[in-house]
Every structure is written in structure tokens, then in C-alpha cells.
Amino acid sequence: MISIRRSRWIGIGWLGCALMLGILLFLPPSFRTRAQGGGGVRLALLTDPGAPNPFGPYLAEILRAEGWVAYDVVSPSSLSPTLLQMYPVLLVAEIPLNTTQAGILRDYVWNGGRLIAMRPSPELRAAMGWNTGGTLSEAYVRFEPGHPLVQGLVTESLQFHGVGDLYVADEVEVIAWFYQDRDTNSGFAAIGRVTRGNGWAVFWGYDLARSVALTRQGNPDWVGQDREPDGILRTTDVFSGWIDLERIAIPQADEQMRLLSRLIREGLAAAAPMPQLWYFPNGVLSLLILTADAHGNPQSYYEGELASIESFNARVTFFLTLNFDSCPSAPAPDSVNAWRAAGHTVGIHPYVGTDEWGNDFRDFRTSTMRTRDRFLRCYGPPLSPTIRTHQIRMGTGWVGNARVHAEFGFPLNLDYYMRGDVTARPDGTQAHGYLTGSGLPMRFVDLNGEILPVYQQLTNIVDEQYMAQPFYPDWRRDADQVIAMMDAGLNAYYSAFVANFHVDYYN
Ligand SMILES: [Zn+2]
Structure with missing residues (x-):
């Protein structure tokens, strides 16, 4: 992950960042009680x-x-x-x-x-x-x-x-x-x-x-x-x-x-000042958080992406599919442990439902549970507390994904994502920015007002928008728009920007 502070780029671990965000956004009730007792x-x-x-x-x-x-x-x-x-x-x-x-x-x-x-x-x-x-x-x-x-x-x-x-x-x-x-x-x-x-x-x-x-x-x-x-x-x-x-x-x-x-x-x-905490750790104006969805890729692909990311002194979270019963041949468990030691994190990217080849990965909850269990069997802890579902599939209900993620211990959901027709203009060009109207992590709320213990964070920098293919013919134009979005994040629209750079393309 890279933090942005004006022109300064600082690499710190995503997990550390998540913990700090948690501290900032999730102070325990005892703090409030103390403050009240002190008249604060x-x-x-x-x-x-x-x-x-x-x-x-x-x-x-x-x-x-x-x-x-x-x-x-x-x-x-x-x-x-x-x-x-x-x-x-x-x-x-x-x-x-x-x-x-x-x-x-x-x-x-x-x-x-x-x-x-x-x-x-x-x-x-x-x-x-x-x-x-x-x-x-x-x-x-x-x-x-x-x-x-x-x-x-x-x-x-x-x-x-x-x-x-x-x-x-x-x-x-x-x-x-x-x-x-x-x-x-x-x-x-x-x-x-x-x-x-x-x-x-x-x-x-x-x-x-x-x-x-x-x-x-x-x-x-x-x-x-x-x-x-x-x-x-x-x-x-x-x-x-x-x-x-x-x-x-x-x-x-x-x-x-x-x-x-x-x-x-x-x-x-008019009464007396009261602290208002800043959005991000260390007073940074915006954050860039790197993630990488993987789909059964060879070891060399991971190594290629890591070489690129580490050349910027950045860190990444890999999301692995693990959709079949046996442990995958790549990445190797020793490599995963070495990446973790270097500050990267590894999590899961569950397949849900039936794919185009007829493989049935079962319902959202079952697939998420199985993928988590396989991850722990194949690689052991720590499992990244963040998660992104393959094809950003929707479970059951308005907050169905978050309910499952709460059940299985994933407090940060990256399933909201800028891709496809929903962000395509009538002329076919891609619109960039904030599908959810927000660059900030906030917890999900259900229609009855219940707040779930899972944060929603938009993924709004997606590599498929910069690659030469029929839907994104002009990658430079799109790259310029995303750079402008990040610049705006330093000036007024203070945001955590989550990027997805698929492992699949590092061949
Ligand atoms: Zn995927």
C-alpha cells in the first residue's frame, strides 16, 4: 500500500493501515464514557x-x-x-x-x-x-x-x-x-x-x-x-x-x-473546541491500496507482479481463488510466508455459483466458507481480513455479502467495484470516480437500521480499464482520468483508492 501526502509517497503495510483505520474509526465505548465522565x-x-x-x-x-x-x-x-x-x-x-x-x-x-x-x-x-x-x-x-x-x-x-x-x-x-x-x-x-x-x-x-x-x-x-x-x-x-x-x-x-x-x-x-480525527493514518491526504486478484496463476506471474510493485517500495494484497479441493501448485506455501514476512498480505477471492464451464461452486456462503477453510489448510494463518468475491457476485439481499463476511471474520469488503456497463457512458467510454459516492470506509447498514461489523470500501482503479481490448481501446485516456481522480484526492476529495491489478496479466 502506498500513502500519499502531497508529493511524498510512503509505503506501509496494508494490515497496519487497516488496524490504524480500525483504531481511528472504532474507538470503544469506554472512551466515550470516560469523555462523558470528564465533561468532554x-x-x-x-x-x-x-x-x-x-x-x-x-x-x-x-x-x-x-x-x-x-x-x-x-x-x-x-x-x-x-x-x-x-x-x-x-x-x-x-x-x-x-x-x-x-x-x-x-x-x-x-x-x-x-x-x-x-x-x-x-x-x-x-x-x-x-x-x-x-x-x-x-x-x-x-x-x-x-x-x-x-x-x-x-x-x-x-x-x-x-x-x-x-x-x-x-x-x-x-x-x-x-x-x-x-x-x-x-x-x-x-x-x-x-x-x-x-x-x-x-x-x-x-x-x-x-x-x-x-x-x-x-x-x-x-x-x-x-x-x-x-x-x-x-x-x-x-x-x-x-x-x-x-x-x-x-x-x-x-x-x-x-x-x-x-x-x-x-x-x-462557540463553546469549546473538540477533537475531530483525520480520515487516514499519519495525516496523509489520501491512500492508494494495491490488491491483486489471482485465478490459479503460475508462480512466475506472482513473482513478476511483486517485482513491479516492490520497485515502487509498495506492498500488495493477493486474493486467491482456491476453488478446488486440493491445494494449488502455486503460489507455494514457502513463497506466501516470505511475502508475508516482507509486508504483503494474502487473502481469498471465492468463486460463487456456476461458471461458464459448468463448475458449481455452490452458494455465496458455502463458497466463502470453503475457500477460507482451504486457504487455512493450504497456507495457514494469517489470512487477510479483507476479501473480494470473484466476478463481484452479489449474495442474498442488500447486505448479503457483508453478512457472510461478518460470519467468517472479514471486516473489510472490496466487492463494490468499477467495471462493465454500469460505468460505461452511451458512447462506450468508461466513467471513472466513485460508483458508491464515497472514497471512505464505512460499515454496512441494513434496511432495518442494523449496522454490520463489516466495512465497505470501493475498488475504483481497475486494470482492465487500461488494457488494449475492445471495451477499453484508449487506455491512455483512461489512465489520465484516474490520475486526475487521484490528484483530486490530494486536493479535496480525500479518499482511500483501492486498485486491482490482476495477477493474470503478469505473464
Ligand atoms: Zn476474479
């Missing part, structure tokens, strides 16, 4: 797991991804003026509130609190004096270019998923507008702020949590549909017709999360 927590999330919109708890995942690791979660039933006094900033999920609860929030703002509310309930809108004029769904938002809080963030309109309430912009400090389509301003505010008494309140006219989840994980209504029709259900199928290819070069979900962080930071600044 100044950020609270008001959510209700029983609310009709189940994605409220996912706002906590957004906070963690953005480096806000010390926060408290409070429920509507525990709301009181005394409780809220502890928190200069209160983030409110899309939850029902009665008039009494809305009144407590109104008084909180008047007394100096900073409130940010996702898709506020009618009672909260009334308490704040906010007016709406209808709704729109599956449309766009655009940050107000003149607002100081959005400077340095993206200026193009961005997709959001779900329903948005159209806010009347009069007497509101507009931070973002709803757009009916990519180019047409609705004239209504999507995100806006008002000052009330000594505090302020922000309405976020759509639910950021739901929108981020659906941007990252695709349309759940399309699960099981072969929308990119090739006879194989892939993770990409739920994105076909979901991602606007004119916006794919932007990490759309990440930019919207960054705006939330700016609001939180400004709200906290």
Missing part, C-alpha cells in the same frame, strides 16, 4: 431506533467516519432542558416529535444551543417557524456557492436519495438548494439556518443518513435484478441507473458528510 463530550445525537425511518442510528456511523468519535446518543423520552444543557451541539435524526419535545428543542436553541435536524417533523418545523412548500424525491442538492461554510467543497449539484421537504427560503440563511434535476434550481432551500435567541438551528431537508446509505449501497428495491444484463447478479447491478455518470467523478456522499462536519465544527467552536 459536547455533541449529542437524538435518535429513536423505533422511528418509522430506521436510518437514524446510521448518523452515528457518519459521525465516526467524519472523525467525531466522542458523542452521546439520547432518546426522545429522555429529553429535558437539563440534559440538553450538557451539549452545545445537538444532531437530530428524522424522528417523530410531539409538541412538548419540539418545545424543549426550541428553548434549547433560544438558550444558545446549536441544533441540526434531519428532515424535521411538522412539530419541530412549527416550533422553529420553518415553512415548506411540497416535496421532491430522488433529485439533487447544490451547496450555495456564496455561503462561507461551503468554501472548498464541491460546487456542482449532487444527487440525494429519499424524499426532501422543500423549504421556503425567505428569512433563512440558505446553505444548499434543492435542484429538480442536475441543472434546475427549485427555488427552495434544502439546507438552511436560522438564528433564534442565543443559538441557531439548521434544517436538513432530506435525511442525510438514508441518502448516504442508499448512495453507498445502491437501490435496495433492485436487489436480485440483473439490471446490467449478463446473466450474473453483481454488486454493480443495484447501481445501474442509480448513479448519475455526470456526477460519478465526485464523492457525492462524502462531500455532503463534510458539510455536516463543518456545521458541527462551527457549532462546537
Whole structure:
């Protein structure tokens, strides 16, 4: 793996990086408890797991991804003026509130609190004096270019998923507008702020949590549909017709999360500063993570790829198929141990279902389990905690792959991948960027709001896009676009870029 810090390239091991990310993103509850005991927590999330919109708890995942690791979660039933006094900033999920609860929030703002509310309930809108004029769904938002809080963030309109309430912009400090389509301003505010008494309140006219989840994980209504029709259900199928290819070069979900962080930071600044952890280890601006899928290749292919990678002082994770009962002749176990000692890692790349020659590798779960067991039998531990499924096949359900990976101990899933028709423009050229709207690792969330112990990280640099073949005739053009994407990652779109350079081609 290579870390990027401005013009400096540093090679460190992927596993070390994963562990550091884990430390950054996954601080144990004891940290939060200690912080609370010391009066250190100044950020609270008001959510209700029983609310009709189940994605409220996912706002906590957004906070963690953005480096806000010390926060408290409070429920509507525990709301009181005394409780809220502890928190200069209160983030409110899309939850029902009665008039009494809305009144407590109104008084909180008047007394100096900073409130940010996702898709506020009618009672909260009334308490704040906010007016709406209808709704729109599956449309766009655009940050107000003149607002100081959005400077340095993206200026193009961005997709959001779900329903948005159209806010009347009069007497509101507009931070973002709803757009009916990519180019047409609705004239209504999507995100806006008002000052009330000594505090302020922000309405976020759509639910950021739901929108981020659906941007990252695709349309759940399309699960099981072969929308990119090739006879194989892939993770990409739920994105076909979901991602606007004119916006794919932007990490759309990440930019919207960054705006939330700016609001939180400004709200906290009025009270006292609070640490916000950076996305990546050692303050690097972006990461390049090298992976290599292998499909029963000869030993010389691995050695060829390693020679190339080590010439850049980089490290790689090999993913092996191991689809048959006997251990493969290559790579040799002694070689695998030597690679590990040199800082490389080796994991699995399970075949699932039936291939074009009629080999039946069984269902997703069985195949993943068998491949893992064979790996441990043939090579022994350590097995890479990351995994990529052959042909990026989709298991059962919206988070089916992640459920299996959780069961068998793979906390990082690389099955979301830029390839094929889903990212091809009508003229056949390949669109590069962020299929999932994100360059950041975040845990999967299911439709019931359950957060799974598996991180999703997009693979968006894929060698097949640079090789001379009918679908990618102009490899130089594509290479230039990916280089531009990585440059943008150093300037604003801070990302982990995962590359796949197949072992197969090192012949
Ligand atoms: Zn494969």
C-alpha cells in the first residue's frame, strides 16, 4: 500500500493501515464514557431506533467516519432542558416529535444551543417557524456557492436519495438548494439556518443518513435484478441507473458528510473546541491500496507482479481463488510466508455459483466458507481480513455479502467495484470516480437500521480499464482520468483508492 501526502509517497503495510483505520474509526465505548465522565463530550445525537425511518442510528456511523468519535446518543423520552444543557451541539435524526419535545428543542436553541435536524417533523418545523412548500424525491442538492461554510467543497449539484421537504427560503440563511434535476434550481432551500435567541438551528431537508446509505449501497428495491444484463447478479447491478455518470467523478456522499462536519465544527467552536480525527493514518491526504486478484496463476506471474510493485517500495494484497479441493501448485506455501514476512498480505477471492464451464461452486456462503477453510489448510494463518468475491457476485439481499463476511471474520469488503456497463457512458467510454459516492470506509447498514461489523470500501482503479481490448481501446485516456481522480484526492476529495491489478496479466 502506498500513502500519499502531497508529493511524498510512503509505503506501509496494508494490515497496519487497516488496524490504524480500525483504531481511528472504532474507538470503544469506554472512551466515550470516560469523555462523558470528564465533561468532554459536547455533541449529542437524538435518535429513536423505533422511528418509522430506521436510518437514524446510521448518523452515528457518519459521525465516526467524519472523525467525531466522542458523542452521546439520547432518546426522545429522555429529553429535558437539563440534559440538553450538557451539549452545545445537538444532531437530530428524522424522528417523530410531539409538541412538548419540539418545545424543549426550541428553548434549547433560544438558550444558545446549536441544533441540526434531519428532515424535521411538522412539530419541530412549527416550533422553529420553518415553512415548506411540497416535496421532491430522488433529485439533487447544490451547496450555495456564496455561503462561507461551503468554501472548498464541491460546487456542482449532487444527487440525494429519499424524499426532501422543500423549504421556503425567505428569512433563512440558505446553505444548499434543492435542484429538480442536475441543472434546475427549485427555488427552495434544502439546507438552511436560522438564528433564534442565543443559538441557531439548521434544517436538513432530506435525511442525510438514508441518502448516504442508499448512495453507498445502491437501490435496495433492485436487489436480485440483473439490471446490467449478463446473466450474473453483481454488486454493480443495484447501481445501474442509480448513479448519475455526470456526477460519478465526485464523492457525492462524502462531500455532503463534510458539510455536516463543518456545521458541527462551527457549532462546537462557540463553546469549546473538540477533537475531530483525520480520515487516514499519519495525516496523509489520501491512500492508494494495491490488491491483486489471482485465478490459479503460475508462480512466475506472482513473482513478476511483486517485482513491479516492490520497485515502487509498495506492498500488495493477493486474493486467491482456491476453488478446488486440493491445494494449488502455486503460489507455494514457502513463497506466501516470505511475502508475508516482507509486508504483503494474502487473502481469498471465492468463486460463487456456476461458471461458464459448468463448475458449481455452490452458494455465496458455502463458497466463502470453503475457500477460507482451504486457504487455512493450504497456507495457514494469517489470512487477510479483507476479501473480494470473484466476478463481484452479489449474495442474498442488500447486505448479503457483508453478512457472510461478518460470519467468517472479514471486516473489510472490496466487492463494490468499477467495471462493465454500469460505468460505461452511451458512447462506450468508461466513467471513472466513485460508483458508491464515497472514497471512505464505512460499515454496512441494513434496511432495518442494523449496522454490520463489516466495512465497505470501493475498488475504483481497475486494470482492465487500461488494457488494449475492445471495451477499453484508449487506455491512455483512461489512465489520465484516474490520475486526475487521484490528484483530486490530494486536493479535496480525500479518499482511500483501492486498485486491482490482476495477477493474470503478469505473464
Ligand atoms: Zn476474479
